[in-house]
Amino acid sequence: MKKVTKIEPASVSSLVQRKLRVAAYCRVSTTSEEQLESLNAQKEHYEKYIKAHPDWEFVGLYYDEGITGTKKEKRKGLKAMLTACELKQIDFIITKSISRFARNTLDCLEMVRKLIGLGIFLYFEKENLNTQSMESELILSILSSMAQDESTSISQNSKWSVQSRFKKGTFKISYPPYGYANIDGKMEVIPEKAEIVRGIFREALAGKGCYTIARELNESNTPTKKGGKWTGTSVRGILSNEKYTGDALFQKTYTDSQFNRHINSGQQEQYLVTNHHEAIINHKDFDRVQAVIRQRGSEKSVKKGSSKYLNRYVLSGKIICGNCGSHFKRRTHYTAKGSYIAWTCQTHIEHKDKCTMKYIRDDEIHKAFVLMMNKLIYGYKVVLKPLQAALKTMNGEERITALANLDERIVKNTDRKRVITELVGKGFLDATFFTKELSDIAAEAEMLAQEKKRLENSATGNQKQRLELDTLIHYIVKKPEIREFEDTLFERFVENIVVYSRNEIGFCMKCGITLRERMVN
Known part of the structure; x- marks a missing residue:
């Protein structure tokens, strides 16, 4: 028997188009009373402006006060808004001007491109510029460059003013020290x-x-x-x-x-x-x-202004937490039976909830290193020889040729960008086509730069690895067995240590390999 399922018609409410979720961003550059009043005025303005549009839904005002606009990393309000965009909580953003949004051309273009990629557009009131309808990035690039130049000019004027007060001895310390x-x-x-x-x-x-x-x-x-x-x-x-x-x-x-x-x-x-x-x-x-x-x-071999702990102990600055990436700090632990040296993650010391990695003992690290080196002495033909053979097969001449070809392609890419910019400026090129070409050129330039960097690192790094590996093999071939930990031996062959757990660490050798070793109690 045939089965028939009745499908109810969609309700009227479900057919109603969803409102555009609109947020606003504003910023003041100092925490003075006048600027804070300006911030309050901006907040009131945007709430009324957004709510005045029946097809818009006000989803929040993001703002920063007393924060420089030259770097987006320092602006919590902006970062919170970008996070909300990534979570698909915002459809459209309104801000007063490009200079309020970003005074760094690279940051401005980067954020705009990221938001457009998420399907989110911005409207800059002062410039009357909507990223959804603008024909190319050229206008935005020029305007944001002007904002960056303005920021640089303001910074230079401010520096001159401050230095003038320094010389006259009239500079007022706005944030005095404790006491x-x-x-x-x-x-x-x-x-x-x-x-x-x-x-x-x-x-x-x-x-x-x-x-x-x-x-x-x-x-x-x-x-x-x-x-x-x-x-x-x-x-x-x-x-x-x-x-x-x-x-x-x-x-x-x-x-x-x-x-x-x-x-x-x-x-x-x-x-x-x-x-x-x-x-x-x-x-x-x-x-x-x-x-x-x-x-x-x-x-303690500490010099002011230097990386003071790096020369103090052989392991100082060389132990890295595999959990959070922080360095380990040397500490003395006291027990009823005496004391011992241990290394603890700096993040764990300050915030235990942010990193659960516990301490490891200094003497256990020494034992693990001795064990690892003795394993290499008896098994270097299996572990190190294949790596040595692989590094020798890499052709240095081929790298040089590839780098030369990349340089030639980079020059052509730059010339191509210059030509199409001149053509669009003279009106010989369609703006839509220019936007697409500019995007393709930028993508190619980024790819070429990364490939060149990889080859350059490979060319220098490979030679260094080979020398380090040859030195290590030459040493262990003549060494019958290691009885105890030696500072000079560790410094010669180990770059750093990664702590995976209290029971396992990895010795990152200067020859480019990482050797894991269990901790010996």
Whole structure:
């Protein structure tokens, strides 16, 4: 018997077209009262503007306050909006202008292309530009370049203004160090916190280390500037800050042309203003503490401004967490039977919930290394010889020829882009065709650049691997057996260690292979 199934007609509500989910993004560049008022005005404007369209649904306002527009990585509101787009929670975005959205041409184009790829478009009010209907990326590229130039100009003017105040000694410290407050543009001492600073200096002069001082401050529930926990780094920052003597050294850091901040190690001028404000520590005690810090650094092979721990122990800076990617830190563990050295993931130390990787013992790493090297001594013909043969078969001349061909293709790609840009500028080329061609050229340029980088790395890296491998084989052929861990041997052949678990680690050899080894208890 035939079976008939009745299909009900679709309801009227299901046939109604879904509203366009619209979000807005706005940003102010500083946290001043006037700018925050501007932010509130923008929020009110966009809510009314979006809700005024019956076919639009307001799904949120994303904003950043007091955040620079030159780098998208520093803007939490923007990142949250992009995440919502990836989750298909937004269909359309409105923003005031390109300069409010991004002042970096590369970031602007990258984000626009990403959103278009997700089927999400943007409307820039000031420029009256809709990425859904614009004929090409050329307009957006020009406008965002102008915004970047404006940002650079503003940055340069700001730098000139700040440096001028540095020279005159009139620069106001907007964020004074612990123990001070900014009152009417002047640094004023906070008595109760100033006493804590004096206590930190006294403890340092008594011979206590920064981490010991930090631990004792935490145990006594002494408040920090931001309400968090004291660390050795924060204590060291106080002990090395000349502002506690009443002097102020300006331009300790500087920003490069790409808006990245660096420590000023002589690249830019610095300005020292003496008797800038009331002192908490006298110069004599401050200089004595600096001498103590230098002495401690000398004893531990620590040099200020360097990667201080890398030269201190043979394993320092070379153990990497296979779980979160952080480096391991050396610590001393105490038990009823005595003490032992262990290595612990830095992330696990600070946030146990973010990384569950526990410590590994120093002596167990040593045993694992000895075991691994002895396995190579007895089995190098199976493990290392095939790799050596494979590396020797790679032809260096073929790489050189391939690199030359790539360079030629890169030049042609650049010429092609220049020609079609000139043609569209003169009106000889259709804008739609130009957009497609420009996209193809950009994709080809990216592919060529990656291929060239791969070949260059292969050309230099392969030769280095061969030399390292030959040296390793030459060593173990003559070595009968390794009895104990040797610092020089480890440093010569091992690049770093990856910790997969408390029971297994991997030795990443300089010759390019990683050898896993079980931990020996």
